[in-house]
Amino acid sequence: MSREYSLKILLSSHVYPPSIGGIETFSHTLAQELFARKHQISVVTAEPRQLSPAPPWKIIRRPSFRELFNAVAAADIFLQSQISLRTIFPGFLLRKPIIVVHHTWLRNDSGEIDFPNRLKRYLCALSTKKSTLCDSPGGHTPTRGFVTNVCVSQIMADDFSFPSRIIPLPLKPAHASSDNLQRTITLGFLGRLVSDKGVDTLIEALGVLKKIGKTPDLSIIGDGPERSPLEKQCHALGLADQVRFLGRRTGQELTDILHQIKILVVPSRWSEPFGLVALEGIAAGCVIIGSNRGGLPEAIGKCGLTFANCNSQDLSEKLEIMLSSETNHDYFRQDAQKHLARFSLSAVVDEYERLFSEILNRA
Numbered sequence: 001m002s003r004e005y006s007l008k009i010l011l012s013s014h015v016y017p018p019s020i021g022g023i024e025t026f027s028h029t030l031a032q033e034l035f036a037r038k039h040q041i042s043v044v045t046a047e048p049r050q051l052s053p054a055p056p057w058k059i060i061r062r063p064s065f066r067e068l069f070n071a072v073a074a075a076d077i078f079l080q081s082q083i084s085l086r087t088i089f090p091g092f093l094l095r096k097p098i099i100v101v102h103h104t105w106l107r108n109d110s111g112e113i114d115f116p117n118r119l120k121r122y123l124c125a126l127s128t129k130k131s132t133l134c135d136s137p138g139g140h141t142p143t144r145g146f147v148t149n150v151c152v153s154q155i156m157a158d159d160f161s162f163p164s165r166i167i168p169l170p171l172k173p174a175h176a177s178s179d180n181l182q183r184t185i186t187l188g189f190l191g192r193l194v195s196d197k198g199v200d201t202l203i204e205a206l207g208v209l210k211k212i213g214k215t216p217d218l219s220i221i222g223d224g225p226e227r228s229p230l231e232k233q234c235h236a237l238g239l240a241d242q243v244r245f246l247g248r249r250t251g252q253e254l255t256d257i258l259h260q261i262k263i264l265v266v267p268s269r270w271s272e273p274f275g276l277v278a279l280e281g282i283a284a285g286c287v288i289i290g291s292n293r294g295g296l297p298e299a300i301g302k303c304g305l306t307f308a309n310c311n312s313q314d315l316s317e318k319l320e321i322m323l324s325s326e327t328n329h330d331y332f333r334q335d336a337q338k339h340l341a342r343f344s345l346s347a348v349v350d351e352y353e354r355l356f357s358e359i360l361n362r363a
Contacts (some may be wrong), residue, residue, distance in 0.1 A: 007356060008040045010075035010198050012087045016045035016059070018052075022276065023103050027081040031057060031157045033170075033349045040061055044087060064203035065090075069300035072096055074200055077356055083120050091146070092126075100124055101150045101167075104273045106161060124149050125162035148359055152274045153295030167356060168298075171279045171340060180286060186216040186323070188261035188286065190254075190277050193224030198291065200226075200233060205267075205319060207237040214241055214325055221257060223248045258284035262329065263322050266290035266300075269310050269344035273300030279343055286334040289318050301339045303332050 010258055013027035027043070032055070037042045041057040060067055072078055072090040079099045080088055083106075091098040105125075106117040111122065126147050149164035151157040157164045191197045199220065206218060220243065222232070227245060234243045249257055258264075264274075264281035271294030278288050278299040279355030290296040297306050305321065307314040322328055341347065 003201060004126075006039050007360075007361070008074060008076045009034060009079060009356075010071050010077070011041065011043045011079050011081060012045070012084055013043060013081040014084050014087075015044050016043060016047040018049050019047050020167070022274075023082055026101075026103065028055075029172065029345070030081070030349070031055070033235050034352070037353070042075070044068060044071055045087075045150070069094075083124060083239065085116070085120065085123075088123060092123075095146055096161070097146050099148045099150060099355065099359070101152070102156055102160075102164070102273075103152055103169075105156065105271075117235065121160065121162070123147070124160070128192070128307045133191070146354065153298050155271075155295050155298065156273050165351075167348060167351045167355070168343050169274050169276050169344040170345040171276065171283060172345055178255060183260055183262045183285075185216040185257070186220045186262055187269070187319070188221065188258070188264045188281075189218065189282070190258070190264065190268075192220045193220070193222050193226040193230060195226060196268060196270045197226075198269040198310065199230055200336070201269065201310055201315060202265050202267045203230060203243065204238065205315040206239050206242060207317060208312060208316035210238065210242075214320065216319070216321065218243045219246055219257070219261070220244065221246050221254065223250050226234070236348050255284070258286065261286050263319070264288050265315075265319075266296060267307075267315060268294070268296065270294070271309070272296050279340065282336050283340055285333065285336075287322060289315070289322060289330045303337045303339055305332075 009032055011027060015021060015024050017024050017028050031043055032043050035057050039180050041059065041094045044063050045059065045061055049345060059176050060071060063071065068087060070088045072094055075096060078091040078096045078097060079101065081101050082102045088098065106119065108114045110198045124147060149162055151164045154166055157166055189199055189202060193199060212336050231245060234240050241348050258281065264286040265289060266275065266278050268291045273295050275290065275296040278290055278296060282303045286302045290300050290304060290306055291309040292306035294308050300306065305316045305318045
């Protein structure tokens with residue numbers, strides 16, 4: 001019996017599994033869920049490596065212009081998971097409804113809007129305008145033309161001059177927790193060990209606490225080029241007996257460790273566009289302390305505290321508050337399920353399906 005499809009959706013994702021990262025995970029997860037909801041899915045990507053086992057939808061890797069043009073022509077909706085200058089132009093030529101999902105800032109590493117990002121912003125703004133008649137919760141929906149912008153956080157939408165819909169990244173329920181777990185790790189960090197993630201700020205804050213007689217343990221989950229400098233920093237501050245470097249963990253092993261952590265710290269130096277790791281911690285029953293710029297405060301909500309980016313003194317003070325009483329933890333956990341409901345996979349994909357319907361009805 002042949003499969004009946006609702007919409008033909010072409011998803012463009014420059015990076016895609018088996019490559020590992022946030023955009024890759026979102027693109028693959030969205031494709032999986034939309035396929036499960038009876039949509040015909042095709043993916044175009046620059047990633048040359050194959051997935052094993054291969055998914056049941058078509059993946060065109062490093063497409064020629066003809067392959068890309070034909071794929072766009074066959075689609076009802078052309079969805080770009082982060083704008084790609086190479087792949088977006090057939091959408092304009094064919095006047096297809098285009099959705100651009102913004103995962104990160106359209107700025108260079110220095111925070112400036114250079115020429116490539118200026119061009120991307122210009123294309124995203126084409127044929128869109130704000131309307132007081134079609135405001136969506138948390139943002140605006142374009143009322144004409146064929147470019148619809150989606151931002152994963154309000155703070156990202158505020159950085160753009162063009163209108164956008166706010167749809168957060170989905171949280172897959174991989175680390176769901178029960179209330180009766182025995183938590184034996186006081187502090188935890190989860191992420192790549194690179195300078196942007198701010199683990200050095202966390203270690204500095206532990207040094208501040210040690211001077212006043214507080215010595216909480218810290219487990220660092222992840223790996224990366226900064227591991228050796230961070231280990232040296234721990235030795236220099238006399239923290240080697242407090243800090244464990246656990247390396248990269250995945251699957252059930254990662255879930256088991258998250259369930260042991262009382263306080264998950266997200267000390268990013270840069271302004272995170274979103275904060276999926278914070279949501280993963282909340283889902284695992286952790287309370288969160290995160291830096292206060294970018295999208296992290298939206299992800300944390302009422303489930304934790306924030307501190308000034310790169311400020312180890314401020315972080316040490318927030319740690320001291322959390323360490324002072326387990327009652328504080330209960331307070332920050334009480335709204336966790338209500339907070340997480342907005343980020344559930346089903347709720348997020350429901351939002352995308354409503355958006356598809358709005359766009360096609362306008363067309």
